[in-house]
Amino acid sequence: MTDLRTTYMGIPLANPIVVGSCSLSKKIDSIKLLEEAGAGALVIKSLFEEQVQIERHEFDSTLGQHDEVFSEALSFFPKIEHGGAKDTSIGSSRRERQSRCRSLPASTA
Numbered sequence: 001m002t003d004l005r006t007t008y009m010g011i012p013l014a015n016p017i018v019v020g021s022c023s024l025s026k027k028i029d030s031i032k033l034l035e036e037a038g039a040g041a042l043v044i045k046s047l048f049e050e051q052v053q054i055e056r057h058e059f060d061s062t063l064g065q066h067d068e069v070f071s072e073a074l075s076f077f078p079k080i081e082h083g084g085a086k087d088t089s090i091g092s093s094r095r096e097r098q099s100r101c102r103s104l105p106a107s108t109a
Helices: 030-038 050-068 092-100
Strands: 007-010 011-013 042-044 104-109
Touching: 030 042
Parallel strands: 042 104
Antiparallel strands: 007 011
16 A cells, blocks of 8 residues: 655644544544544644633623613723633643544644
8 A cells, every 4th residue: 555654744644634623523433433534633623612602601791790780880890801811721621532532643723
């Protein structure tokens, strides 16, 4: 069989077939099947969407704390900070479970 080994961004791959970020890269069973089918690498979904959802929930619950207060009491509203470093540990357990079940190189999208 032809040797299809290659490198991508310095990462050695068994072959150039890379599974893009999709619903197949969500479940551990699917990742194992992709590896068995011969995928060279895997792109897993980014945590950004989860971080946005968590922050949105926290923001909404903070704003709702003072629903029964007069609207003139503006000092009750929280100070909003945008940007900056976020907690990168969110979703790390999912990443760890995915990395333990596979030997494919993986990246996030």
